[in-house]
Amino acid sequence: MRLTFSPSNLISSENPLMLASDSPRRRDILTQLRIPFRQVSSNSEEKKAAGDPMKDVCLIAERKAMAVRPSEPSSWIMAADTVVVLGDNVMGKPTDAREAFAMLTNLDGKSHRVITGLCILSPIGTRALCDSVVTEVRFRDIAESEINAYIATGEPFGKAGAYAIQGIGAFMVEGITGSYTNVVGLPACVLVKALIEAGAIAQFPIY
DSSP states (O other): OOOOOOOSOOSSSSSOEEEEOOOHHHHHHHHHHTOOOEEEOOOOOOOOOSSOHHHHHHHHHHHHHHHHGGGOTTSEEEEEEEEEEETTEEEOOOSSHHHHHHHHHHHTTOEEEEEEEEEEEOTTSOEEEEEEEEEEEEEOOOOHHHHHHHHHTTTTTTSGGGOOTTTGGGGGEEEEESOHHHHHTOOHHHHHHHHHHHTSOSSSSOO
């Protein structure tokens, strides 16, 4: 559910935008967009519920943002959570090579959904955005030797679904429908629109 409003507190040194995430990919997307921000860790647990992944990622993103709120009471706070969904199977980040192999084998030659939950809190604690974005990704047929070689690069670890579309993992992707940056971990189109509607930025691009 999206809640929008128009506060007068633009992103500034007094009301900075805090990225509540350790993700270098989300950091890179914000940097490319030239949106000023600071990055902080959120100690909120990324525990997935056995429910609707569209709702679950939003709840997790909101928990991440709320975990940072006590130390950043005057900041805009943004958090996100990304999962890969194949049928009823929700995939997070692989814990070891065996799990990465199982994930990539399941994705082999199929289409799957990448769902990112995005939460933005205003300086007064109101939710400027709490929504999920879906992108469909199609994998080509992948040989077992290719999967093993890819896992050996180390890239699958720390990535939902055990692959990075912006890295070596692009060789497996036959096509996508929807936001590319959503697959990377932060849907840029939805993010910028929400920041403008919420009054966090007056215009875009920022210059």
